[in-house]
Amino acid sequence: MMPEKFEVFDASQNKVLASRSQIPVILAFAMTVHRAQGQTIKNLEIDCASFFAPGQLGVAVGRAVCKQGLCIRNxxxxxxxxxxxxxxxxxxxxxxxAVEADISCCSKV
Structure with missing residues (x-):
């Protein structure tokens, strides 16, 4: 990515008052799949490199609003x-x- 030059120009004085050069960036946020549960996200990029448990990919993909805004990496x-x-x-x-009657799976042994 190449730096862009930004200038503040005063037309009444016909001169540049200030300028700077910077690489333009887009603000983005990162969060864990756990943190994203319950949210719907329009533009979603999922990095699967560290997935290790069943259901993680399904939960992550389920946050996407549509396929067009979804990108899966690794x-x-x-x-x-x-x-x-x-x-x-x-x-x-x-x-x-039957589940209500047998909650042994929830009790501590």
């Missing part, structure tokens, strides 16, 4: 297809009444 197919423990799937397959 996609790690191994982490993208990690599965939750079998107990998680079993929990969600039970009818709610």
């Amino acid at each position: 996609l790690n197919m191994t982490s993208a297809f990690l599965k939750h423990p079998k107990s998680v799937y079993e929990f969600y397959e039970k009818p709610f009444k």
